[in-house]
Amino acid sequence: MLKGHQSWIFENKPVIRSTATVVGPFEGRGPLAEDFDIVHGDSTLGQDSWEKAERTLIEEAAKLAIESGGLTKEQVQFYIGGDLMAQLISSSFAARTLSIPFLGVFGACSTSMESLALASMIVNSGSAKFALAGTCSHNSSAEKQFRYPTEYGSQKPPTAQYTVTGAGAALVSSEGEGPVVTSATIGRVIDMGITDPFNMGAAMAPAAVDTIEAHFRDLGVEPGHYDLIVTGDLAKVGYEIASELFRKHNIPMDQTEYSDCGMMIYDYEQQMVQSGASGCACSAVVTYGHLLKRMRKGELKRILVVATGALLSPISYQQGESIPCIAHAVSIEAGGVSS
Amino acid sequence: MLKGHQSWIFENKPVIRSTATVVGPFEGRGPLAEDFDIVHGDSTLGQDSWEKAERTLIEEAAKLAIESGGLTKEQVQFYIGGDLMAQLISSSFAARTLSIPFLGVFGACSTSMESLALASMIVNSGSAKFALAGTCSHNSSAEKQFRYPTEYGSQKPPTAQYTVTGAGAALVSSEGEGPVVTSATIGRVIDMGITDPFNMGAAMAPAAVDTIEAHFRDLGVEPGHYDLIVTGDLAKVGYEIASELFRKHNIPMDQTEYSDCGMMIYDYEQQMVQSGASGCACSAVVTYGHLLKRMRKGELKRILVVATGALLSPISYQQGESIPCIAHAVSIEAGGVSS
Numbered sequence: 001m002l003k004g005h006q007s008w009i010f011e012n013k014p015v016i017r018s019t020a021t022v023v024g025p026f027e028g029r030g031p032l033a034e035d036f037d038i039v040h041g042d043s044t045l046g047q048d049s050w051e052k053a054e055r056t057l058i059e060e061a062a063k064l065a066i067e068s069g070g071l072t073k074e075q076v077q078f079y080i081g082g083d084l085m086a087q088l089i090s091s092s093f094a095a096r097t098l099s100i101p102f103l104g105v106f107g108a109c110s111t112s113m114e115s116l117a118l119a120s121m122i123v124n125s126g127s128a129k130f131a132l133a134g135t136c137s138h139n140s141s142a143e144k145q146f147r148y149p150t151e152y153g154s155q156k157p158p159t160a161q162y163t164v165t166g167a168g169a170a171l172v173s174s175e176g177e178g179p180v181v182t183s184a185t186i187g188r189v190i191d192m193g194i195t196d197p198f199n200m201g202a203a204m205a206p207a208a209v210d211t212i213e214a215h216f217r218d219l220g221v222e223p224g225h226y227d228l229i230v231t232g233d234l235a236k237v238g239y240e241i242a243s244e245l246f247r248k249h250n251i252p253m254d255q256t257e258y259s260d261c262g263m264m265i266y267d268y269e270q271q272m273v274q275s276g277a278s279g280c281a282c283s284a285v286v287t288y289g290h291l292l293k294r295m296r297k298g299e300l301k302r303i304l305v306v307a308t309g310a311l312l313s314p315i316s317y318q319q320g321e322s323i324p325c326i327a328h329a330v331s332i333e334a335g336g337v338s339s
Numbered sequence: 340m341l342k343g344h345q346s347w348i349f350e351n352k353p354v355i356r357s358t359a360t361v362v363g364p365f366e367g368r369g370p371l372a373e374d375f376d377i378v379h380g381d382s383t384l385g386q387d388s389w390e391k392a393e394r395t396l397i398e399e400a401a402k403l404a405i406e407s408g409g410l411t412k413e414q415v416q417f418y419i420g421g422d423l424m425a426q427l428i429s430s431s432f433a434a435r436t437l438s439i440p441f442l443g444v445f446g447a448c449s450t451s452m453e454s455l456a457l458a459s460m461i462v463n464s465g466s467a468k469f470a471l472a473g474t475c476s477h478n479s480s481a482e483k484q485f486r487y488p489t490e491y492g493s494q495k496p497p498t499a500q501y502t503v504t505g506a507g508a509a510l511v512s513s514e515g516e517g518p519v520v521t522s523a524t525i526g527r528v529i530d531m532g533i534t535d536p537f538n539m540g541a542a543m544a545p546a547a548v549d550t551i552e553a554h555f556r557d558l559g560v561e562p563g564h565y566d567l568i569v570t571g572d573l574a575k576v577g578y579e580i581a582s583e584l585f586r587k588h589n590i591p592m593d594q595t596e597y598s599d600c601g602m603m604i605y606d607y608e609q610q611m612v613q614s615g616a617s618g619c620a621c622s623a624v625v626t627y628g629h630l631l632k633r634m635r636k637g638e639l640k641r642i643l644v645v646a647t648g649a650l651l652s653p654i655s656y657q658q659g660e661s662i663p664c665i666a667h668a669v670s671i672e673a674g675g676v677s678s
Contacts, residue, residue: 001465006416006440008466049658077345078525086425087652088445089660096528096663101345101553103453103525104650104665106427106443114442118457125464126340127347145654186417186442189435214440311443313426315484319388321428324435326443 004218007185014123014181015335017130017173018069019288020061024139024165027285030266035289036166037064043140043165054083054138055090057167057281059097062134065169069130069176076100076171077128080119082111083136083280084163085145086313090136100132108309109204109233110187111135112168112284113328117184119172120330124181129174136167137279146197146314159199161235161262161278162271168284179295180335182302184328185218187211189311191324197310197317200325201238201262201275204308207325208234209245212306215329216251224255226331229304230291232261232283235276238308239263261286261307283307287332295334304331343557346524353462353520354674356469356512358627359403361396363478363504366624369605374628375505376403382479382504393422393477394429396506396620398436401473404508408469408515415439415510416467419458421450422475422619423502424484425652429475439471447648448543448572449526450474451507451623452667456523458511459669463520468513475506476618485536485653498538500574500601500617501610507623518634519674523667524557526550528650530663536649536656539664540577540601540614543647546664547573548584551645554668555590563594565670568643569630571600571622574615577647578602600625600646622646626671634673643670 003009021036028039038060045053058081066073079100081091088104095102107114115133122128140150142163148154172181190210194203208231216222223229234242239260246253261283262276287305294300308327317323342348360375367378377399384392397420405412418439420430427443434441446453454472461467479489481502487493511520529549533542547570555561562568573581578599585592600622601615626644633639647666656662 002416002467051654051658077341082443082445084426085652086654087423087447087650089650089652089655092528092650092663092665093655093660095665096530099527101525101527102665103457104421104445106421106445108426118442121464121466122460125460125466127460127464128341186440188438188440189431191435311426311428311431313424313428315390315425316428316432319390321432324431326431326434326441 006214007183007218008121009183010120010124010181012124014120014172015176015178017171017176017178018065019170019292020064020068021285021289022057022061022167023285027164027166027265032265032290035293036285050138050141054136054141055093058090058094058134058136061167061169062094062098062132065171069171071130073098073100076130076132078103078122078131080105080115080131081134082106084142107326108311109278109280110307110309110326110328111280113305113307113330116170116330117328120181123172123174131172132169134169135280135284137163137281139163139165142279156274157198158274159237160274161200161276162273163279164277164282166281166285168281168288170288178335179292179332181330182333183219183331185211185215187327189324189326191322193322195322197312200310201234202241203310203323204325205234205238205241207327208242208306208308211327211329222255223253226256226302226304227300228257230259230261231306231308233278234260234308235262237275302333304329345553346522346557347460348522349459349463349520351463353459353511354515354517356510356515356517357404357408358509358631359400359407360624360628361400361506362624366503366505366604371604371629374632375624389477389480393475393480394432397429397433397473397475400506400508401433401437401471404510408510410469412437412439415469415471417442417461417470419444419454419470420473421445423481446665447650448617448619449646449648449665449667450619452644452646452669455509455669456667459520462511462513470511471508473508474619474623476502476620478502478504481618495613496537497613498576499613500539500615501612502618503616503621505620505624507620507627509627517674518631518671520669521672522558522670524550524554526666528663528665530661532661534661536651539649540573541580542649542662543664544573544577544580546666547581547645547647550666550668561594562592565595565641565643566639567596569598569600570645570647572617573599573647574601576614641672643668
């Protein structure tokens with residue numbers, strides 16, 4: 001149901017019946033390693049290209065989420081997914097393997113919550129019993145596409161972010177047990193004129209703040225409504241800018257815990273990741289792996305995940321364009337049995 | 340509402356309140372020229388890159404559709420759009436200009452009906468009063484990205500298709516006057532092993548047939564339910580393959596008129612377009628321009644538009660992958676006043 005101008009309230013309480021997270025070896029050395037379902041020891045995943053490795057990540061996550069939910073892929077009505085690769089080849093090829101009716105979506109790193117928002121809306125409205133939301137990224141395929149192949153070993157400025165190698169999938173269901181998706185706010189595209197693809201946190205921070213403001217306005221709530229609000233992935237540089245913007249806009253974020261997925265998955269002291277993490281998979285694996293695990297343990301009751309995306313392409317950057325950004329917010333509550 | 344396994348019935352009858360179509364000069368010399376709202380005389384649209392020209396097409400179409408619907412852009416809750424460009428830059432940059440909450444979607448040339456299906460589902464479920472669906476393509480930006488820059492003047496085989504320069508947008512509304520969107524069927528990804536990006540019609544035909552079969556199965560109807568079924572864009576080569584597959588699968592398409600958007604927009608005798616037309620804009624401008632005009636004149640009562648997409652990327656092609664394809668179907672009926 002529409003609430004305010006750009007938010008949905010899910011009055012039928014779609015359930016996250018199961019999730020799956022798959023990551024690469026570098027993520028397996030970070031502080032959240034224990035929260036992921038599969039940690040690969042080899043970032044090629046035994047494939048002969050980075051692109052095929054990326055596709056394998058999402059294929060594994062999708063299959064595992066469906067199995068953990070006690071379903072077969074034939075029972076899942078819709079797969080809503082996307083990734084960073086041009087023409088969403090990772091997700092499209094995975095959709096071929098899965099053979100589930102497919103809705104390709106793209107919001108760069110906000111794809112995690114764009115797909116979860118849509119899957120929840122589809123289930124909430126009775127347009128599906130079971131819908132799968134998923135996304136993936138691979139450090140080497142993303143660097144190759146957007147900046148320089150990792151094989152070059154090029155240096156990066158301190159504002160740069162490290163694309164997560166991983167995939168996260170969530171099976172949303174009209175009934176069952178699990179955390180409940182309660183609302184979503186769809187973001188506008190915001191562009192503050194940043195043109196440096198090595199400083200995406202700064203570009204994305206205003207989009208995160210815009211969506212969070214819209215969420216509070218539409219739902220008539222304040223930050224204290226949530227135990228935790230996470231953006232993802234602004235990383236350190238963007239997090240500081242967002243925090244400053246919250247103060248300027250008089251948004252009382254001190255009512256709650258505010259963190260960023262891009263600051264949680266790697267160990268800044270042991271792992272050289274500059275400003276922090278990014279990539280479609282970052283907010284997906286942090287949310288579906290780490291945060292929902294904390295919710296199941298009873299540590300969190302109500303969270304707001306605000307995934308942020310930088311909508312640049314190699315061509316738009318080469319043509320001197322600035323970086324339009326977007327953020328989509330989804331609220332999740334610890335749930336019991338829904339029916 | 341879910342109907343069958345992969346279809347939605349829109350029981351609240353979302354209305355296509357207004358549409359807009361914008362095309363380039365080559366489309367303006369074709370047989371449907373009179374049906375388009377804006378025909379540009381210069382394929383650069385006065386911009387300094389093909390990419391910016393493409394973005395201008397969708398910006399114009401979106402603004403015109405909103406104006407024709409008697410709304411301001413501030414009243415439109417969601418813009419659901421995508422295009423062929425990597426990272427959907429045409430749509431993302433247009434969403435920045437429009438400042439409407441944005442859901443990026445990608446289904447290659449099926450994006451026209453993916454976006455209309457989602458916009459209709461969102462409005463039908465009460466998740467929006469007004470949602471805009473739109474897509475665009477530009478011949479020169481697409482050729483440059485997927486094959487060779489048009490400036491090279493390279494030759495093409497007879498199976499090749501000519502990407503339409505244009506954009507189409509539809510404003511879907513919970514009330515008002517106009518054609519009504521009655522159902523949608525979301526397609527699976529089908530891949531028959533075709534690897535030639537100059538023969539996309541052959542690759543896409545099986546996906547079109549799969550979705551059409553699913554549509555009839557889910558809704559319990561036969562082809563005769565519709566006055567017209569159009570695929571888009573299989574063009575001549577794909578149309579013949581699809582027709583053969585309908586016969587093999589015993590689908591009685593002779594009950595209705597069956598055509599293809601890729602065979603309608605150009606004049607085969609006067610315009611050198613090989614197998615016919617393609618591109619995100621093709622099915623969008625043929626549907627929103629030509630077919631809905633025929634519906635308003637009373638010539639068509641009930642149509643099924645089955646937009647087909649080839650989900651390849653330049654990288655997947657260079658790595659020797661085959662072309663996964665998809666098709667999404669949307670049914671539209673001549674409507675009176677809905678409320």
